[in-house]
Amino acid sequence: MSEALRRELNPLIIKVSSASSMPSTPQSFRELSRRCMPVYTAYTFKEPMYESCRKPHGRNIYWEDVNVELLGIIPKGELVEYFHGPPLEVEVHDRDRRPEEIKQKPTLFGEDIEDDKISNVGMVTAKRTLHNPFHTHIKPWDPYGLAKFDLSDLLLGERVLNLTSPIHSCQLPDVIGRNRTDTRLIGYSNSADGPKDEPLPMGHYLESHSQLKIRVEVSYPLTSSQEVKLKExxxxxxxxxxxxxxxxxxxxxxxxxxxxxxxxxxxxxxxxxxxxxxxxxxxxxxxxxxxxxxxxxxxxxxxxxxxxxxxxxxxxxxxxxxxxxxxxxxxxxxxxxxxxxxxxxxxxxxxxxxxxxxxxxxxxxxx
Structure with a gap:
């Protein structure tokens, strides 16, 4: 890339370096390796979501994954708003289960707990979970770690940020409605009994002192130190x-x-x-x-x-x-x-x- 084009596009390099002190509780690394897919990170800078390369489970994980965003094609106002807004959230997916087909146990009519709902229209249209963010009905939601990074210093003329943030647990949805006082599911009464498979328990990120390290580098500062001092x-x-x-x-x-x-x-x-x-x-x-x-x-x-x-x-x-x-x-x-x-x-x-x-x-x- 030529110098003129680099100045015009002003590439932003987001490098997810490593995660340290990943939790081995309540599941061991051996069990996670057997039941879950390799560890990866995911985040959204504007759109769409970016996923890093995948690495084996372990106490310390090194991705050194690089993603390049072109700031020059983003309107300046949107860029300022984004960096002034909420921090960059990086998801650490270490508990995404391996896809496996869930087979229903064969039963005679009258033995299945849902046979008495055969006349209920909800049985045809309702899902088995209250929270359904996944692509298919056979794979429930999986927990993950979350690290947040403040990038607002880029608006003060900084060109390179080396950031470290603690990894904490993401918000856990009520996937099967245990906290509900009624029995309604997606607007239909008694239409399902809950998912056949539940997510893995959340990892003990805070107890293990897990941390995620990233490096953010912009080719040219978004503003100069002189402009910051003038406060125009x-x-x-x-x-x-x-x-x-x-x-x-x-x-x-x-x-x-x-x-x-x-x-x-x-x-x-x-x-x-x-x-x-x-x-x-x-x-x-x-x-x-x-x-x-x-x-x-x-x-x-x-x-x-x-x-x-x-x-x-x-x-x-x-x-x-x-x-x-x-x-x-x-x-x-x-x-x-x-x-x-x-x-x-x-x-x-x-x-x-x-x-x-x-x-x-x-x-x-x-x-």
Missing amino acids: EMETPPECPFARMVYIFECKNTEFLHMLVKLVTLINATALNLDQMPPHIIEAALSTYKLSEAQQESPILELVTGFQVMDGEKHIFVLEGLREKFVFQTLPSKSAAVSGTPNSLLRETIISAVGKRSLRVAFLKMS
Whole structure:
């Protein structure tokens, strides 16, 4: 690849190096090797999911697997949002069972526990599990380890990140409905009795102090150290029109609280065409209004959403809306908020632009 093309595409190299102190409990490595497929990792950087090479079971596993992503073809706004967002989650699959056909035991009619459901339409359509993320009905869900890595330092001009993260257990779904109080399965009453085969027990990752090591390298820094020091105002990419603002102030600063509540109420009432109604009608309408999916993701609806937290001393407001509309032009700035209240504490933080609303709970009424 030529230097000009490398600069234009800016390859990002994600190298999954190794996993250390993998658990040998509750199953030994010999049993895992016999019953399970070789160990591999999987993660999603944008789309689709990438799977590494497979290595034998053992206490320490070395993949040295390299995946290349081209950052130059991803819009800058989406890239900034991605690195500011949730950490990169790398799955460590060490308990994926080998595929084997599950044979039903032959029985005479009347002996099978499901024969009394022959007239139930649920028997034809329902699956044997509540949670069915797998491709076929004969292979249930398998547990795996999960490691999370924060890549936000790439936005501070870093070019190489050598990261190590503890491996912890993934969330275990209720695959056969043991925690349900009723007997309904996928909407049908008594349609199945549960899966014929259950997943292996979860590995003891935390007890074994399991860790995953990766290396992330970008050909050219996403920003320079000089740009980071200058803290210049961020441009709003067209694909990321939303932004968040965080206000932290003292609970006794009621003047600023009332001003902020009044302003957010006015913004939302105008956006939803409620501003011509009496104030008490506006408050009642906003308190019961439910945003549709289209409204939540609309890039033109000038609506403010968010939440508030208070502990008796500090009051925190997290607001989200159109960056060019409400963050810089409408909501009060730090200087305006502290005017006349020199003893009150107020901190204001503007978080980077995002592509869609993530604070789905509408901040329509605040009391």
